Amino acid sequence: MAARKRAAAAAPAAAAPAAGKPASDPALEAWITERGWKSFAFQRQVWAEMARGRSGMLHSSTGSGKTLAVWLGALGALRHQVAPGAKGKPPPLAVLWITPMRALAADTLRSLEAPLQALAPDWSAGLRSGDTSSAQRAAQDRRLPTVLVTTPESLTLLLARADAQELLQHVRVAVVDEWHELMGNKRGVQAQLALARLRTFQPALMTWGLSATLGNLNEALRTLLGSASAPADRAPVMVQGETDKTLLIDTLLPAAAERFAWAGHMGLRMLPQVVQAIEESASCLVFTNMRSQAERWYRALLEARPDWAGVLALHHGSLDRGVREWVEVGLKEGRIKAAVCTSSLDLGVDFLPVDRVLQIGSAKGVARLVQRAGRAGHAPGRPSRITLVPTHSLELVEAAAARAAVQAGQIEARHSPRAPLDALVQHLVTVALGGGFRPEALLAEVRGTVAYESLSDENWQWCLDFVRQGGPSLAAYPDYHRVVPDAEGVWRVPDARLARRHRVNIGTIVSDASISVQFLGGAKLGSVEESFVARLKPGDAFMFSGRLLELVRVEQMTAFVRKATAGRAALPRWNGGRMPLSNTLADAVLLELQAADEGRFDSPEMRCVQPLITIQKQWSGVPTPQRLVAETLKSREGWHLFVYPFAGRQVHLGLASLLAWRAAQPETGTFSIALNDYGFELLSAKPIDWAERLPALLALPPPEQLLAEVLGSLNATELARRRFREIARIAGLIFQSHPGERRSNRQLQASASLFYEVFQRYDPRNGLLAQAEQELLTQELDVRQLAAALERIQGQTLQLHALRKPSPLAFPLMVERFREKLSNEPLAARIARMVAELERSAGGEAVGTAHAPAQQVFAERESPEWAIDAALALETRGETNARSGRRAARSRRTPGTSR
Incomplete structure (x- = not known):
């Protein structure tokens, strides 16, 4: 916690209006001074507002001292007002600190305990979440601590107790940490309902939200505090904290950037560069978007550097609590060189020794990128560095776009679900x-x-x-x-x-039923989804918790395992990792492509991917905010249409289905559909004059008609x-x-x-x-964004290009469709053959920073590591929403729809 507050001098606070200079609390200032720190103006602003009994939201950079601001404010406002319990017992529950994740809850408790002895020695603090032991729960059932760190689910469990009002009526302050993480989903709705209940028990309840990555602050504040108006003397405030934190974003460039790239790789071709980056860092986090990807990268790093055993760690939400806590403490104490992790370490955990973050693959959103970057340099005055590791060439464009969006201050907005x-x-x-x-x-x-x-x-x-x-x-x-x-x-x-x-x-939170994984007669390792274990039979090997395991038997929702000595390992499947490209990042990608189309390649990433864009421009066209590019192609499979709206997977599913349905009217028709974040493909068995029909098919009808057509085009x-x-x-x-x-x-x-x-x-x-x-x-379909995409298309110039070969943007869509087809030819081999043919058509040379000869590049691609990378990527596709979206689109048998 101390790392968050170290600063040489206070920074100016761009805060909500306050009368005069923010007042300071002498006791709080004295506690800070004893540690050689100096408070920031925005922290003193929060203390003053909480002393007046006001609620609000604090928006400030990651690692700038948000927790300290609100926690010391709560102590300053309450420590003389909360009466101690009878017979020298701690005061009753007065502060609820709500966090979205278990790892964040444990770290927050350690942070809150630091000033208690000096400022409120008679207070007690505790944690209640899914990780809380039964003994701790029993003790809390007898008497709750004065400050309780909890999750929305555990708070709701407290509200379900028969004595809920008696337990919670003394709560004076409720803090929702990382409010942006909850606001846009049903867990946030659960938190809204719980806070409304607490206000019924305690009308003077102060509610504060903390966030570092929100684009719609006023809406976020109103959602946190509810729609009821507050008295004028206790009107809610928005406090803007530190916003000038230095954020360094760079990219590990591949030796050769493919001109015909496809999504789905684990990214292991970048393993040597990642090993070097870790070696150069004192301590770092290696983020992946999927738990199976984290498992594979952890294993690959350990195989590349066996000497890192004991200082290389793995962390994700399906691992046993003891394993996760060991990793978290090791990171805080600087004993771990690198931790391969997922979103389980996205939020607020204070790891001062971490000086660099590596992101494997695209973060798919600007807010997520900023959030993960903030895990490094987690203290005022220290820069946060994040290094992007592309898994395929098109992610180089996303990397350049993400950095530009961060520099422009473009962060995604969150909106509350309505009346679920x-x-x-x-x-x-x-x-x-x-x-x-x-x-x-x-x-x-x-x-x-x-x-x-x-x-x-x-x-x-x-x-x-x-x-x-x-x-x-x-x-x-x-x-x-x-x-x-x-x-x-x-x-x-x-x-x-x-x-x-x-x-x-x-x-x-709804997920596939999980099965515990446990050694025979030994320790628990964590849990995997039942649907994954159902595919295994005794003797099969799989990789989990960084180990190669052999399934022995399954009994009563527990998979008993032992260490495996050999055999190809399957990777567990989880329903997590569904990260479509955000609208904000998609718009930034289009701006990067527009600059490239105009001949400006201003970043290292865009210069690296320039040959890909050059081929796209020569063979077809480059999409821009003003130009909608579409392509047609005749192959042995039929007649292809490729369209690139750059609106994200969900919108593309609706658009593709809508176009297929409209194109088949009034007769029946059959289409195969593939989609990704950039565009979609329609494949028909008979020719269609897209040049004549496409403009009308992309028309925007009235809302009622659009809704009826979308529902009619889908199952x-x-x-x-x-x-x-x-x-x-x-x-x-x-x-x-x-x-x-x-x-x-x-x-x-x-x-x-x-x-x-x-x-x-x-x-x-x-x-x-x-x-x-x-x-x-x-x-799932996001009809509002679908309508917005169609409306934007009306203002774009449509360019339709007839292809002789798949373009760099069309090729990954064809790969998406191949995944769903059964063939005697291995998919990885078919893709490699197609890439070789396309490279020869494009000039016979591979491209990239090294401009290596084509033979060298394909020798690298056909290496065992590349083959394993491709195979594992195919095995784990069930972890993303691409397959489910395509399957849904292709399973329809109604007239005019795809099959």
Whole structure:
């Protein structure tokens, strides 16, 4: 924690309005002075505002001292007001510190404990999350600490206790750390509802949010504090902290940048450069976007440098808690040279020794890049350095675009989900357990949140009916009579069995059922998804926790393993890592391509990838913000259309399906679809005059017509059914686990499908069905962004080019489609053959910083490491949303759709 505050001098604070110079608290200043530090103006601003009882949000660079600002502000405001407990016990719970991740929670607790002895010696501090031991939970059940670091899920569990109001009525300050991480999803909705409940218990509650990467600050503040207005003397404030932190972004350039690149590599061809970068660093983090990729990179680094055993670590959310904590402490103490990690270490953890971050592959978003960069140089005055490691040539353009976007201050905005009924149903049962509720009062409380401020009376009544009897189709089943009003009109949960089941399943994170991995008669290693283990048989080897393991047997949702001595290892699959290119970064990529089209290659990355862009320009055209490039190609497979809107995978799925549906009218037609972040491909078995038809097919209709066409072009029922599985779990229709047992993923899917069919047939106005369709349109297909993309296309110049060979932008789309086809020819071999043919057509030379001869480049590509890289990339494609999106688009059999 101390690393966050070391600074030679205070920096000016660009803060929210405050009367005069921010006042300082002598005790706080004295504690800081004793350590040789000096407070920043924005920190004193926060202390002054909290002394006045105001809520607000602090937006400041990573590592600039946000935690210290709000924590010392809470201590300054409360340490003389919170009365100690009876018989010398610590005061009751007064401060809730809500964090989005377990690793961040543990680190935050260590930080908060530092000033307690000097400033509030009678206070106690504790942690409550999924990692909290049963002994610690039992102690907390008897008496909660004065300050509790927790997660949204664990806070909701506290609200589900019968004595919730008694436990939480003394809370005076609630802090939501890394608010940007929660704001845009259902966990953020869960936090909004919990905060609204706390304000009912304590109307004077101060609420503060912390963030370093948000583009819509005013909306974020309002979402945090709710839509109700505060008294004038306690109006919320936005405090802007340090924003001038030096951020160094560079890229490891490959020796040869392919002119015909394709996505999906692990990036292991860059292993020598990464080893050198780690060697040059005192301590570093190596971020990957997928847990399977982290496993493979950890193993590869250890094989390249066996002498790093013991100082090279692996960290991701599926590893056992003990392993993760060992890595976190080792990083803080400087004992670890490098840690290969995922988003499990994205947020706020204070690792002072880390002086460099390496990002394997594109970060896919500007905010994520800035967040990860902030893990290095995590202290005021120290620069943060992040080095990008491209896994294919097109990621060089993304790297240059990301740096330009950061320099321009372009950060993605987050928006709260609107009125998700599944989360509200869960909250109703939680509040009914936590002392009960009266509908009129609870409705006002719920509508005080931004997520539910426009909740209709009809949907509110539906939620009440649903928790009372499961709606008309489930009324005969006692298990769905979860909440009923008593004689006094207070709604409560009357069944202890249903109460236990609800508490076990609280939360809005929905994933595939997991299976524990454990050595025979030994330690637990972590957990993998059931669907991965289901593909293995005893004796098969797989890589997990940085080890090569052999499956012995599976018993009661536990995979027992032993160390494997040989054999090809499969990589576990997880549903994480779904990171489509953000709109902000996609726009920045188009600007880089525009500059290249005009002959300006201003960055090392763009100069490295210049030959690729040159071929794209010679054979076709380069997409820009003003120009929509489309291409046609005739091959043995049929007639291809490639379009490059640069709108992200989700929008491209909707656009491709819409174009296929429109192109086939009024007759039936068959199309194969492939897509990536840059564009999409339509392949038809018969010729289509795209030059004549494409402009009309890209027209933007009225919103109602667009919605009908999108739904008509897709197998909307199957897509909505998939969304319904998650909604049903959150709403408590199906249960991922019962007390004392875990249900398999197959059981969960079967249960969800059954409910979906029953509701469609007997309860078509069911609110969860409507929510599934709404989430399909707003999240999976993103119809709003689809309409925006079509509107932007109307203002662009359409250039249609007839190709003789696939262009550099078309080639990766063809590879995406090949993945879905069965062939006797290995896919990696087919891709290598196609690349060789294209390189010969482009002049017979490979390209890159070294301009190596083609023979040398293909010798490198055909090396065992390249083959392993390609094969592993293919095996782990289930971890991204590309395959699921393509499969959904290609499984339709309705007229005019693809198959």
